Amino acid sequence: MTMTPTQIQMSERSGHHFVSGQYRPGAGPRRAVIDPASEAVVAHYAEANAEEVAIAVESAAQAQRQWWALSALDRANLLHEVAARLETLAATVGECLTREMGKPYRESHWEVGASASAFRHYAELARHENGRVAGPAIAGQLHMTLKEPLGTVVSIVPFNYPVLLFGWQAAAALAAGNAIIGKPSELTPLTLLLLMPAFEGLPAGLVQVLTGGAETGRLLIEDEHTHAVAFTGSVAAGQAVAQAAGKRFKPVLVEASGNDPFIVMPSAPVEIAARAAAYAAFLNCGQVCTSAERIYVHEAIYDDFVAALTREAQALRVGSGLGRVDVGPLASARERDRVEHIVARAVAQGARLRCGGRRPPGLAAGWFYQPTVLEVRHEMDIMHGECFGPLAPVCMVTNLDEAIALANDSEYGLGANIFTRDLAESMRAVREIESGIVWVNTPLNDNDCVPFGGRKLTGMGRELGIEGLEQFRRSKMVMIAPEAEADPEWFPYPDQDAFAQA
Numbered sequence: 001m002t003m004t005p006t007q008i009q010m011s012e013r014s015g016h017h018f019v020s021g022q023y024r025p026g027a028g029p030r031r032a033v034i035d036p037a038s039e040a041v042v043a044h045y046a047e048a049n050a051e052e053v054a055i056a057v058e059s060a061a062q063a064q065r066q067w068w069a070l071s072a073l074d075r076a077n078l079l080h081e082v083a084a085r086l087e088t089l090a091a092t093v094g095e096c097l098t099r100e101m102g103k104p105y106r107e108s109h110w111e112v113g114a115s116a117s118a119f120r121h122y123a124e125l126a127r128h129e130n131g132r133v134a135g136p137a138i139a140g141q142l143h144m145t146l147k148e149p150l151g152t153v154v155s156i157v158p159f160n161y162p163v164l165l166f167g168w169q170a171a172a173a174l175a176a177g178n179a180i181i182g183k184p185s186e187l188t189p190l191t192l193l194l195l196m197p198a199f200e201g202l203p204a205g206l207v208q209v210l211t212g213g214a215e216t217g218r219l220l221i222e223d224e225h226t227h228a229v230a231f232t233g234s235v236a237a238g239q240a241v242a243q244a245a246g247k248r249f250k251p252v253l254v255e256a257s258g259n260d261p262f263i264v265m266p267s268a269p270v271e272i273a274a275r276a277a278a279y280a281a282f283l284n285c286g287q288v289c290t291s292a293e294r295i296y297v298h299e300a301i302y303d304d305f306v307a308a309l310t311r312e313a314q315a316l317r318v319g320s321g322l323g324r325v326d327v328g329p330l331a332s333a334r335e336r337d338r339v340e341h342i343v344a345r346a347v348a349q350g351a352r353l354r355c356g357g358r359r360p361p362g363l364a365a366g367w368f369y370q371p372t373v374l375e376v377r378h379e380m381d382i383m384h385g386e387c388f389g390p391l392a393p394v395c396m397v398t399n400l401d402e403a404i405a406l407a408n409d410s411e412y413g414l415g416a417n418i419f420t421r422d423l424a425e426s427m428r429a430v431r432e433i434e435s436g437i438v439w440v441n442t443p444l445n446d447n448d449c450v451p452f453g454g455r456k457l458t459g460m461g462r463e464l465g466i467e468g469l470e471q472f473r474r475s476k477m478v479m480i481a482p483e484a485e486a487d488p489e490w491f492p493y494p495d496q497d498a499f500a501q502a
């Protein structure tokens, strides 16, 4: 069969790393990358070893020095060029992402464009402000805080949004003056490799990619010449990463799992809220950190809402992300098996299946699972862990107090949604829900200008906004006196003896 230009690129980059501005064949063991829609091997990746990590880290140090020596305006202009190049790569990288992890192509394509937007945002933000001047504690002097880069940032990203999440971290880290080494998920290594031409105009080594798994990540984190870690992924991996970074007190950003509530109150338009809930639960086959994982619906509209949500779920087209579909496969056999287990357990605990709950008939290969709506009770296991699949468990509540209490009964705290036309209800949800994000009638939106992140087991730190830039800078206290003049306050104190006697 004829290969597309993207497949040719994937085959050429298979088993490579991107180091010092060049694709280099990896020396470590090779592992298969499998298309989740067809179960065919589409490429391989190599596990980067200690020697390869050391070479990349040295190259990053040299590039970072050149990068920080430029003016802020030059860095901004170069980051704008990166954004433009990213947009030209959207078709190729998007196709690669769909072939590696299955999401519908239009979502993959969107992801590359959204990443370009973050580069534009940080190109400007970083040149507008590089510290602040304080009122001096000594007359006539200049007392200030200067912002400096940390050095080399290690970026460890998951499979579900590899381009956007690496893009958010890289845009902020580079704008702050750092170098960055990306370590993609084992499921999506080629996508980041194919993204690298976007960084052509920057010093070689400033942006690099080493493929591999947890061991490659650990080597990067523990290397004494890397200076910070930006991690996105599961709680267990986040804890391991934070522990490894802690050995050298490296600053670490952890964006880990979520279990987001989605509340629907009686004043909400039921059909619109149901469509929004379907979007929030089934986008990217439910593999979004901010997926609606627990839907709490007021009893007054419960039956109508469940019926509408079921209709929405049943209307979704499931299939290969390269076709005209709404929902692709889960990213791996392990993910599909895990989701099957969650549903089986929920049903065993008394959940009522309204639709889905099985693999779609007619798709012989691929790790597909039907969009599934279940009626559940809050006590069931399905409501207390992250499902990360195309599941919409709906639970009836009697009032907002109960909805907020159940929403907060979670170890996680990333996002939360509420649908209501009642301003007082909106304001209570915003104030009282224990999460890093609250969306009122506007599910799952992002904005480069406002910080994204969670609380509780979801992690620490923020991406995007000025807060996202601060993750990758340190403050230096600077005091300048215009002239070197002897200060009577300096040693020796003239009345030292008097102090000692007093």
Ligand SMILES: NC(=O)c1ccc[n+]([C@@H]2O[C@H](COP(=O)([O-])OP(=O)(O)OC[C@H]3O[C@@H](n4cnc5c(N)ncnc54)[C@H](O)[C@@H]3O)[C@@H](O)[C@H]2O)c1
Residues within 6 Å of the ligand: 156, 157, 158, 159, 160, 161, 165, 183, 184, 185, 186, 212, 213, 214, 215, 216, 217, 218, 232, 233, 234, 235, 237, 238, 240, 241, 255, 256, 257, 258, 288, 289, 386, 388, 414, 454, 458
């Ligand atoms: N909070 C957020 O912003 C956010 C965004 C996207 C995804 N996620 C979460 O990511 C998870 C799904 O992604 P996943 O299955 O790829 O996660 P994962 O934790 O299995 O892997 C994430 C990355 O960490 C690496 N890794 C794993 N163990 C490591 C270790 N001990 N040391 C260093 N690196 C290690 C992996 O190789 C991969 O690159 C979900 O829980 C989801 O909620 C969170």
Ligand SMILES: C[N+](C)(C)CC=O
Residues within 6 Å of the ligand: 160, 161, 164, 165, 287, 288, 289, 290, 446
């Ligand atoms: C990156 N984002 C926020 C779109 C989805 C995270 O999984």
